[in-house]
Amino acid sequence: MGIFIVLEGIDGAGKSTQAKLLAKWFEEKGYEVVLTKEPTDTAFGKLIRRLVLTGGKEGIIDGARISHEAEALLFAADRAEHVHKLIKPSLEQGKVVISDRYFYSSLAYQWARGLDLNWLVDLNRFAVRPNLTILLDLPVKESMNRINGRKIKTEFDKIAELQRKVRKNYLTLAERFEEIRIINALASMEDIHNDIVALVEHEVLRRIEER
Numbered sequence: 716m717g718i719f720i721v722l723e724g725i726d727g728a729g730k731s732t733q734a735k736l737l738a739k740w741f742e743e744k745g746y747e748v749v750l751t752k753e754p755t756d757t758a759f760g761k762l763i764r765r766l767v768l769t770g771g772k773e774g775i776i777d778g779a780r781i782s783h784e785a786e787a788l789l790f791a792a793d794r795a796e797h798v799h800k801l802i803k804p805s806l807e808q809g810k811v812v813i814s815d816r817y818f819y820s821s822l823a824y825q826w827a828r829g830l831d832l833n834w835l836v837d838l839n840r841f842a843v844r845p846n847l848t849i850l851l852d853l854p855v856k857e858s859m860n861r862i863n864g865r866k867i868k869t870e871f872d873k874i875a876e877l878q879r880k881v882r883k884n885y886l887t888l889a890e891r892f893e894e895i896r897i898i899n900a901l902a903s904m905e906d907i908h909n910d911i912v913a914l915v916e917h918e919v920l921r922r923i924e925e926r
């Protein structure tokens with residue numbers, strides 16, 4: 716079996732930066748790495764970007780805004796394909812899979828949209844649990860500064876209020892899911908990377924060696 720690591724956090728927390736650094740670290744150690752993300756780049760991911768995340772006629776289908784339940788189902792459908800076509804087969808081949816976002820994003824964001832958390836947990840029950848989930852925790856003000864200037868393509872990016880709810884939700888989820896570890900994402904990229912590597916060594920690699 717391979718190793719499955721997920722990076723989570725609000726928009727601009729540094730997930731993609733740290734996912735790349737971690738992938739490089741594993742590759743230098745001789746592991747085969749699959750670096751991936753959600754929403755994916757498949758047809759489902761594209762549909763999500765078109766119906767949920769694109770600017771302009773945001774989320775409009777047949778003249779009305781897409782419901783939050785439909786959004787949650789689209790993210791889950793994209794994830795099901797991701798799990799069955801990429802994540803599981805790669806883990807079976809002994810690879811390291813690093814995903815920028817996973818089902819915790821659905822729990823944090825769609826819960827912030829007012830959906831029932833337990834319904835969301837049940838909906839995502841098919842999703843194999845990672846060995847380690849790193850929550851990059853950052854105050855919203857700092858994340859907004861970091862993504863300021865980035866082309867605004869989602870309504871999520873615009874609303875600091877929603878980001879605050881999402882941040883709080885992630886911290887609550889960290890109490891419920893034991894694989895989630897919180898890292899202070901205010902530090903420098905290098906310090907955060909070192910913190911992540913320390914977690915990977917202690918929480919994942921050592922446990923595998925002990926088996």
Ligand SMILES: Nc1ncnc2c1ncn2[C@@H]1O[C@H](COP(=O)(O)OP(=O)(O)O)[C@@H](O)[C@H]1O
Nearest residue numbers: 725726727728729730731732733861902903904
């Ligand atoms: N530790 C850090 N300190 C300052 N800026 C950072 C740090 N990590 C990432 N950034 C910058 O912040 C922005 C958002 O980072 P990114 O990795 O794209 O976040 P995410 O994938 O979580 O949206 C990028 O411009 C990136 O270069």
Ligand SMILES: Cc1cn([C@H]2C[C@H](O)[C@@H](COP(=O)(O)OP(=O)(O)O)O2)c(=O)[nH]c1=O
Nearest residue numbers: 726753754790816817820821824825869871
């Ligand atoms: C995976 C996932 C993402 N999202 C949101 C979080 C982000 O604000 C947004 C898009 O993710 P993002 O990481 O910004 O993707 P990209 O930069 O490739 O467009 O989707 C959910 O609401 N639920 C989910 O299940």
